[in-house]
Amino acid sequence: MLDYKLLEALTAVVECGGFERAGEALGLSQSAVSQRIRSLEVRLGQPVLVRTPALAPTPVGRRLLNHARRVQLLERDLRQALPTLTSEAPRLRIAVNADSLATWWAQAIGPLCREEGVVLDLVVEDQDVGLRRLRDGDVAACLCASPQPVAGARALPLGRMSYLPLATPAYRERHFPEGLMEEALRRAPAIVFGPHDQLQHRFLASCGYHGPFPYHLCPASEGFVRLALAGMGYGMIPRMQVERQLEQGELVSIAPGQALEVPLYWHSWRHSGKLIEQLTDALGAVSLT
């Protein structure tokens, strides 16, 4: 079998972000950790970590990490069957889209994590990047809008999140006094999550507008809402994230009645052990609207 001491050192270096801290976490000296990484690289004949621009696993390193995490998950099931084995908190690395993380995610999986003593290593990624991380073995599961499972994994539909085109009342008054006229859409600053964000484009297309428009880029869910609340632009915001602001009239729709629905899917490896099954069950019980 593999020498799991070496894989444990690799996991610690990546999770702790450095050799010194990995040593602290494992109760080893920094040079002992380096030694283990070196052994791993000598056996493989290639590096498992790159040092610049930042410490990160190589593709081979990522495969080893993924393997180590899956073994850890299986070990957890074993520990439950054999409680005299000392137990430590199982760690689950999961890619979650930013808007779910900012809204319903923690409520849905919190009870299970509390009961099972699971700790999560959350990676914030939307769509394709999250799935690529799953395929590369960097995460054990992925929550995103893509329905297409990667090979060896399955995709469970969880429902839909509803996005509304929102701004402050003052912003709507200033930029759209006569509604969504083409000239107004050309000039009104929007807020867009990132260069790959399709929601703003889908909204404009649904208005019949295909031209250019000024936009803020803000790749953080809460910051996105704050920009809208500061009157800096209008943007597609999940209804459930701003229910209070909608009730209090701090945010209003610039196109009342119009909403975009984004489906969400939970992607996980088959045969990843009981914990992933339980998490999948907890998510399956969520009813998104």
Added chain:
Amino acid sequence: MLDYKLLEALTAVVECGGFERAGEALGLSQSAVSQRIRSLEVRLGQPVLVRTPALAPTPVGRRLLNHARRVQLLERDLRQALPTLTSEAPRLRIAVNADSLATWWAQAIGPLCREEGVVLDLVVEDQDVGLRRLRDGDVAACLCASPQPVAGARALPLGRMSYLPLATPAYRERHFPEGLMEEALRRAPAIVFGPHDQLQHRFLASCGYHGPFPYHLCPASEGFVRLALAGMGYGMIPRMQVERQLEQGELVSIAPGQALEVPLYWHSWRHSGKLIEQLTDALGAVSLT
């Protein structure tokens, strides 16, 4: 002088995240955009973009982008002096730490952005990574906790954000019924922003605890608060982000009276034009507590 059509194409490809969309934004065909990028690479004798794993500028590409952005800022001042030059919304790329973006940032700079019609390209980075982006010329300014200016830039102190060790009352009762005992700190799951987050370690050190502890990793401000609210762990949260939850007793301190203060600094290039000056003035007027 440089051929700015080529730099404009490079800027568009990076900002739009692809050749096709860059073409749409510039009113060019995709092949015309590719042609311009190729011309740039032929002149330089090296690539300005990498295509895998994702489309991104090379270090040389980043230098060109930075130059193009600084020229755009200077052009903006020129356009104000010569209003007959057609104007377009100036775009400012800025690195902001996640917690500021989730709290006070938009309120502070919103009025100026509205008045001047500025759109922002926000990059969420903490600490050293934001400053590295400034040094590499990837952003025009950076808001972070580091006081040390990079060469050619200046650092303006903006005050401090106050972080409290917070959890739900039920979590505190379950994990710390007798206060912050060593054994409790060893077992209670914490929430940590990322592997380079120092706040949790500083808090534990201030409690005299230096051992291992289980923790969730959650690199998103709002998600971090949601994990705490779901009772999944305790974590260092900016007081200003959760004032409502503190008032309503949904979150409580596990170490009443204890807070960590994190200073914030605004780093910007000298001689970057009037807009950066105005933004600096707007931020200088903020009083963080």
